[in-house]
């Protein structure tokens with residue numbers, strides 16, 4: 001049995017690099033396992049669906065919590081499952097409060113804009129300015145509120161996740177404001193990444209990942225994140241040829257269309273060529289995103305340290321591609337009924353290819369302060385799910 | 396005396412200790428493990444059972460927890476209300492009969508919502524919307540259509556006058572006391588057609604006017620006025636929104652299913668509306684002592700113009716002409732002569 005770890009990460013010099021870390025074979029490592037069964041989850045999913053419909057949606061928090069509890073309990077490490085300890089009733093209250101609040105704000109800014117518009121009906125320059133200002137105000141308000149909710153939701157979910165009866169956590173009570181400020185900056189950066197034609201994106205991805213990981217803790221032990229912006233830049237740079245291939249696929253057809261498009265005889269074959277180009281663009285785009293997803297996951301996991309624990313992820317682009325293509329095909333042909341199968345199978349792939357070492361160190365963690373985080377924000381949205389869907393680190 | 400084995404986690408470290416949990420007859424529960432001996436009242440312990448196959452957990456009031464390796468102790472907690480609710484949920488999630496019950500409940504409540512709930516809601520909402528707002532909506536839609544599907548009418552002024560005269564014939568009569576507005580348009584895409592927009596804005600295309608006799612046009616106008624009398628455009632809008640909400644309940648799963656089923660339900664609503672409007676058409680003809688055959692003949696003319704379709708009715712927004720004629724005749728018989 002390992003000695004208890006203090007609340008500080010292990011020495012800084014142990015950063016492991018390189019994609020094919022052979023030491024992992026010798027280390028006493030253990031994989032995450034996933035014991036979910038399609039039939040079982042199908043029935044849970046169906047029961048949830050029936051109850052949600054029968055209660056006109058009021059059951060939704062219960063449905064969400066139960067399905068998450070199922071996936072957490074089936075995700076096992078060293079024989080022990082994870083726990084998601086949440087009272088759905090608190091989520092329901094949060095839903096109502098935030099739902100009413102947000103719709104009030106929405107109505108208010110709409111009213112303001114329309115009042116401004118009708119007050120100055122023959123529109124002059126100043127009136128346009130007034131409307132523009134009120135719209136900007138609305139956006140800023142949303143930015144402030146959503147980022148706060150997002151932080152609270154991350155805090156809530158982390159504090160309700162347990163492993164071996166120890167709580168995870170995200171930030172602490174006094175850190176709330178600085179977390180909020182960081183989130184505001186992150187969202188602003190993500191918006192700025194759009195006019196930068198994606199040049200800023202690797203940096204934003206790195207910031208986002210770092211935000212998610214370095215404020216997280218298990219018991220009293222914080223996670224640390226050792227990847228640098230340069231790592232992410234290299235990653236995106238290596239994926240760039242695939243992206244260019246995708247964007248460039250329709251180019252020859254477009255060029256030919258511009259040159260010979262006015263000749264009737266050429267039109268049909270050129271349109272066909274264009275369709276082919278668009279299909280190729282789509283295909284290369286999917287390959288690109290799978291490659292990036294797999295490589296980013298491998299990089300991220302090997303950059304995470306938790307006390308003496310190290311992580312190793314073996315996702316590959318080809319396997320992710322096969323997974324995604326078959327999932328979509330099956331979903332389409334089953335008219336969506338295969339959803340539970342798709343979810344179980346994706347979770348199994350994603351989880352069982354994550355190794356943790358040394359296995360013996362799982363016993364030695366100390367508990368930290370237990371926090372009461374309000375369920376309000378988590379009730380409003382599962383924002384973390386939708387925004388961080390890119391990553392699967394929210395264990 | 397019931398006893399279980401399990402692993403104890405104290406909540407302060409991640410260390411797990413193998414333990415024996417023994418429920419004694421006197422309402423106390425004793426926990427024994429290496430260097431560990433605890434004694435607690437059964438009533439203060441809480442059992443948690445996650446959905447699906449997973450070990451149940453026994454929680455101590457101070458935050459300690461035992462992951463039970465076997466179900467021996469579970470009967471002790473069977474009659475607690477929290478356990479009973481969880482048990483009911485688990486029954487639906489695990490038992491084959493629960494699956495059937497969930498399916499039946501789901502289908503029944505969906506059907507109830509779609510057949511009774513949404514129409515009632517839509518009727519209530521559209522009755523509450525003031526005519527001025529509805530008319531505004533109608534003119535907005537018309538302006539949108541003018542940009543896309545419709546072009547200005549090319550009918551000579553005399554024909555227009557004739558049509559306005561026909562409109563007067565249906566205008567002042569009960570039950571439709573709302574004023575109607577006739578808009579003439581040409582449309583290469585819609586061909587011979589007539590539309591009813593919110594707020595009693597009726598659109599008739601040049602193609603239809605050229606196709607029909609006066610009686611036939613009166614029937615068509617009365618059909619569209621029937622749509623307006625029952626507030627069909629507005630109701631369709633509300634029902635559509637409601638359907639989208641209901642479909643939203645299904646979450647991410649089944650997007651393909653959603654689109655298809657929404658279209659099918661929408662079509663079913665629309666066919667019901669058409670039959671309702673048809674009744675108004677034949678009733679109006681009867682009121683002006685014109686033969687009801689005028690309505691059926693314009694239906695046939697339109698079908699000839701567009702070509703009959705072989706698609707099954709669930710894929711269509713309008714019932715087949717045979718059905719429309721049969722239903723309209725049945726409606727006529729129930730009218731006072």
Ligand SMILES: [Zn+2]
Nearest residue numbers: 618622669672
């Ligand atoms: Zn109609």
